[in-house]
Amino acid sequence: MSHNDLGREITELAPRLADGDVEVARAAKRAMWHCVRQAGRPDAGDERQFVVAALISLLQGSQPAAVYREVLWMLSEIGSAESVGPIAAMLSNKTAREDARMALERIPGDESVLALELALESAPADFRTNVAQSLRARGQEVPGLPCQKLKPTKQTEVSPV
Amino acid sequence: MTRYQRIDRRRFLGTAGALAGVPYIIPSGILAASGKPGANDRITLGHIGVGGMGNGHLGRGLKFRELGETSVAALCDADEKRLAASVRRCGDAGVRAEPYADYRYILERDDIDAVIIATPDHWHGVQTVHACESGKHVYVEKPSSVTVQEGQAMVKAARANNRMVQVGAQGRSGMPAYYTCRAIRNGMIGRVKTVDCWHYANPIDANPVPDTAPPPELDWDMWLGPLRWRPYNQRYCHGTFRWLLESGGGQIRDRGAHQFSTILWCMDADGPLSFSVEATGNAPTKGLWDCPPDMDVTYRFKDPEWTLIWSQPGRKAGKTEFGQVFYGENGSLLLEWEGARKWAEPEAIDFKVPPGGFEPYTPNLHDDFGMNHMGEWLKSIAASDRLPNVDIEIAHRTAILCILGNLSYVLGRKLEWDGVQQQIRNDEHANRLLAKPQRHPYHL
Numbered sequence: 001m002s003h004n005d006l007g008r009e010i011t012e013l014a015p016r017l018a019d020g021d022v023e024v025a026r027a028a029k030r031a032m033w034h035c036v037r038q039a040g041r042p043d044a045g046d047e048r049q050f051v052v053a054a055l056i057s058l059l060q061g062s063q064p065a066a067v068y069r070e071v072l073w074m075l076s077e078i079g080s081a082e083s084v085g086p087i088a089a090m091l092s093n094k095t096a097r098e099d100a101r102m103a104l105e106r107i108p109g110d111e112s113v114l115a116l117e118l119a120l121e122s123a124p125a126d127f128r129t130n131v132a133q134s135l136r137a138r139g140q141e142v143p144g145l146p147c148q149k150l151k152p153t154k155q156t157e158v159s160p161v
Numbered sequence: 162m163t164r165y166q167r168i169d170r171r172r173f174l175g176t177a178g179a180l181a182g183v184p185y186i187i188p189s190g191i192l193a194a195s196g197k198p199g200a201n202d203r204i205t206l207g208h209i210g211v212g213g214m215g216n217g218h219l220g221r222g223l224k225f226r227e228l229g230e231t232s233v234a235a236l237c238d239a240d241e242k243r244l245a246a247s248v249r250r251c252g253d254a255g256v257r258a259e260p261y262a263d264y265r266y267i268l269e270r271d272d273i274d275a276v277i278i279a280t281p282d283h284w285h286g287v288q289t290v291h292a293c294e295s296g297k298h299v300y301v302e303k304p305s306s307v308t309v310q311e312g313q314a315m316v317k318a319a320r321a322n323n324r325m326v327q328v329g330a331q332g333r334s335g336m337p338a339y340y341t342c343r344a345i346r347n348g349m350i351g352r353v354k355t356v357d358c359w360h361y362a363n364p365i366d367a368n369p370v371p372d373t374a375p376p377p378e379l380d381w382d383m384w385l386g387p388l389r390w391r392p393y394n395q396r397y398c399h400g401t402f403r404w405l406l407e408s409g410g411g412q413i414r415d416r417g418a419h420q421f422s423t424i425l426w427c428m429d430a431d432g433p434l435s436f437s438v439e440a441t442g443n444a445p446t447k448g449l450w451d452c453p454p455d456m457d458v459t460y461r462f463k464d465p466e467w468t469l470i471w472s473q474p475g476r477k478a479g480k481t482e483f484g485q486v487f488y489g490e491n492g493s494l495l496l497e498w499e500g501a502r503k504w505a506e507p508e509a510i511d512f513k514v515p516p517g518g519f520e521p522y523t524p525n526l527h528d529d530f531g532m533n534h535m536g537e538w539l540k541s542i543a544a545s546d547r548l549p550n551v552d553i554e555i556a557h558r559t560a561i562l563c564i565l566g567n568l569s570y571v572l573g574r575k576l577e578w579d580g581v582q583q584q585i586r587n588d589e590h591a592n593r594l595l596a597k598p599q600r601h602p603y604h605l
Contacts, residue, residue, distance in 0.1 A: 022371055023447060030444060030451070037572050040590030073389065076598070078590060099389060102598035130601040137598070148602040150291060152265035154383055158245045160259050161252030 006035045007050030011057070014071075018064045029070060040078045052079055056086045065095040072096060076103035081111045088115040097127060105134040113138050120145075204542055207235035207267035207276045207297075208258075209288060211247035212399055214302055214329075215279030219247055221535050222277060223254050230539050234273055237261040239383040240399070262380060264288060268295035275542060277535075278302060279329075283408045284386050286311025289326060289553070290605050293318035298542050300535060303330040304418035304563055305556040307410060309583065310596035312557035314605045319553045327538035327549035328556030331501045332423035334534035337509075338500025339523040341487075342427045344509040347518045350489030355468045356424050359475030360483040362455055363404055363411045366448025370395050387599035396449045404450035406567060411452030413471055414563040416483055419499030422551060422559045424469065424485060426521070427496075431555050433580035436462045438562075440570035442473075458566040471566060501530040524550060568594055 009031070016028030038044065039051035056079075058071045072090060075083045084107060090100035101119075104112045116138065120131045132145040206222050208215060215238070225231040233251060236258045238244040244260050251258040261267055267276060268291055275298035278288050286306040292299045299319075305328045306312040319326040332338040345353060372392035375381035381393045388407060391397075403409030425431055438460050442453030458471040478486045484497040497503035514520055524537035534551070541549040548554075561578070568591060569576050577586040585591040599605065 022369065026449070027446070034573075037590075040572070041574055042588050042590070069389070077593060098600060102389065102600070105598040106593065106596075108593070133601050133604055134598070137604070149287075149604055150265055150268065150295065151602070152261075152263040152269065154239075154261075154263035154380060156241060156244060156260050156262035158241055158248055158260040158262075160257055161248055 003046040004050040006039050006047050007054040009035050010051055010054035014058050014063075014067060017067045017070060032070070032074065036074045036078055048078055049082075052083060055079070056083060059086045059090060065093075068093065068096040069099045072099040072103045076106040079103070079107050081109055083107060084109075084111040084115050088119060091119050091123070091127075091131075098130060101127075101130055101134050105137050113140065116140075203230060203232045204274045204298075204539055205232045205234050205272055207237065207264075207270070207273045208233065208247070209237045209264045209267065209276050209278045210280035210284070210302075211236050211238045212240060212243040213279070215277070216243075216247065216250075217531070218277045218279050218300070218302075218329075218535070219250060221531055223251070223256065224532065225535065225539065226254075226256065230536075232256075233258050235259045235261060235267045235270065237264045237267055239380045241378040241380075262383065265291070268292055268297060274298060275300070275325075280386075281384070281402045281408055282307050282410065282414065283388050283402075284603075286315055287387050287599065287603055287605055289315045290318040293322045293324040293326065296322065296324070298324050298538070299326045299553075300538050301326065301328055301553075303328050303422070303556065304410065304414045304560045305553060306560050307408070307414070307564070308595060308597050309561060309564055311605065312553075312560050313583065316554050316557055325538060325541045325545075325549055326553035327534070327541070328551045328553060329534065330419050330422035330499070330551050330556060330559065331530050331534040332419055332499035333426050333550050334524050334537055335499070335501025335530040336523070336525075337496060337503060337505035338423045338426065339521055339525075340505040340509040340512070341494060341496045341500060342423075342521045343514060343519070344494060344512040345427045345487055345489070346429055346521060347512070347514055349492075349508070349512050350487060350494050351491035352465070353428060353467060353487050353489045355470065355488040356428070356485055357470045357476060357478070357488065358417075358420050358424075358472065358483070358485040359477045359479075360412050360416055360420075360471070360473050362473045363452040364450070365445050365454055366396055366404065366450040368396075369448040385600070386603040389600060394449055401450070404452050406451050406571065409452070410563060410567050411456070412473055412483075413456065413458065413566050414560075416499070417471060417563045417566065418556075418559055419501075420483070420485055421469075421562045422556065423496070423500040424487075425555075425559060427487065428467065430462070431558065433583075434462060434558065435578060435580040436460045437575060437577050438565045438569045439575040440566050442570045453570060456566075456570060458569065460562065460566075469562075522550060564595075 013028045013032050019025040039048045055071050055075050087100050087103050091097045104116055116135050123131050129148050132142040135142050208219050211219055222233045233256050236247045248260050276292050278301040285301050289299050289301050372394045375393035440458040442456035456473045460469040479495050479497045481497045487494045524533050526536045527533045538549045
């Protein structure tokens with residue numbers, strides 16, 4: 001295999017992720033994840049960069065939400081600084097923004113923290129606490145946006161006997 | 162804190178003579194009678210997750226209530242049908258328990274001392290941490306976590322808040338495991354070099370169905386909790402979550418959490434362990450479930466050197482669906498299941514501890530190992546100066562074996578685990594997968 005074979009496979013498989021035949025879509029997903037895991041191995045060399053580049057180009061195209069989400073999680077595993085900008089751009093996509101936030105949270109380095117800090121400034125009100133959560137997970141203090149994790153919200157219709 | 166010295170069942174029943182030979186059902190009218198435990202002595206429980214295993218734990222919670230040790234005050238489930246059924250079950254037992262769709266209402270209640278968590282695996286870490294931070298003791302089902310980071314957070318939360326966290330790997334509260342541990346730790350088969358586990362395969366999703374809207378009784382958002390969002394699918398919910406790697410992790414994280422716990426006990430290997438792990442398996446080619454039907458995982462430990470093998474279906478050596486064989490320098494010893502539900506070999510049962518030999522601790526309080534295991538937790542809460550026998554730190558180390566077995570399979574490569582640093586050596590990608598970001602607001 002040449003170094004870019006895994007990247008080419010990603011590009012070719014991606015349209016199948018949204019195939020009407022659910023088994024075809026699942027097979028494509030399995031194959032894409034296999035490429036990502038191969039590209040993440042310590043001795044992968046350039047292969048990792050080619051796969052990351054292929055994934056980024058998918059994010060920058062027009063895709064169904066399910067494809068965006070899958071690609072974001074793939075990048076969360078093997079992406080680095082080069083992935084931060086394209087992922088951060090997905091924070092404005094309402095159906096994919098939560099996955100984009102989690103992907104940024106996972107990618108090491110100052111760039112992803114900075115992207116989250118910038119996102120906090122511009123995030124809509126219903127998403128600000130989500131971004132704050134990621135910043136706290138990355139060791140940042142977020143004054144004025146208290147953690148929501150222990151705040152109950154769900155109600156039951158079941159009555160006690 | 163130290164663990165209990167082993168209390169012989171006969172001695173315990175002698176001191177608690179009123180219980181000897183008495184079935185668990187005691188009329189409620191005598192529960193607070195003179196000389197009996199009163200309401201103030203009881204540990205007040207909230208049950209989080211009341212279907213499947215949770216329903217069994219609710220039964221035990223109610224039995225301990227009859228024994229005067231607990232009160233059952235609250236119930237929670239993301240499935241309204243399951244929640245309603247648990248309310249009825251409590252009502253039938255004369256207990257008025259408050260139902261909740263959100264466990265955090267239970268954590269807010271000052272009158273609740275402890276929670277029993279039997280939700281799907283992907284909730285164990287988050288709910289345990291939240292409960293400890295809210296001052297509750299925790300009994301949580303195994304596996305303790307689905308990521309290494311969750312396990313680390315659970316240990317930290319338990320210690321920081323001085324809470325007793327018992328994990329539901331009941332093997333160490335079962336007599337067959339006790340007999341086997343006693344025999345092995347005292348050298349009956351010499352130094353053990355290999356432990357070989359067999360287990361039947363993970364199932365294949367032979368009848369896949371498309372994603373649909375969730376049933377009206379299910380709060381799908383709450384059920385998914387920390388996991389990335391995905392649409393509901395009938396093949397990914399109660400029970401079947403076991404067959405997806407992100408949630409259930411297959412047999413190795415289910416039964417493996419039982420078997421590995423017992424094996425580490427027998428091998429005197431509860432401390433930080435460094436090892437290599439190499440897994441192979443065949444991914445399913447159809448359906449939603451992604452756990453490999455067949456799987457072979459080899460763990461190699463050093464100082465002392467020994468090998469642990471997990472195989473699906475493996476080399477079945479016993480009479481039942483799963484178990485393990487300990488191969489020593491002077492023979493072998495078989496143990497069925499996890500060492501609680503089935504039986505030990507007669508040689509292990511008959512083994513006499515030599516003078517000065519090692520006597521393992523097991524909570525020999527009840528005939529039923531499930532009651533034993535939960536009773537052990539309740540005793541540790543009451544004692545407050547010792548940890549339960551499957552304390553979260555022990556269970557976390559067990560879960561690491563399960564998690565890294567799956568991780569090696571997923572990545573298709575051998576991993577080297579540094580047990581002291583709790584990191585994989587020389588593999589940045591693999592280390593990144595020791596943690597997984599969680600959905601807002603269901604996070605550690």
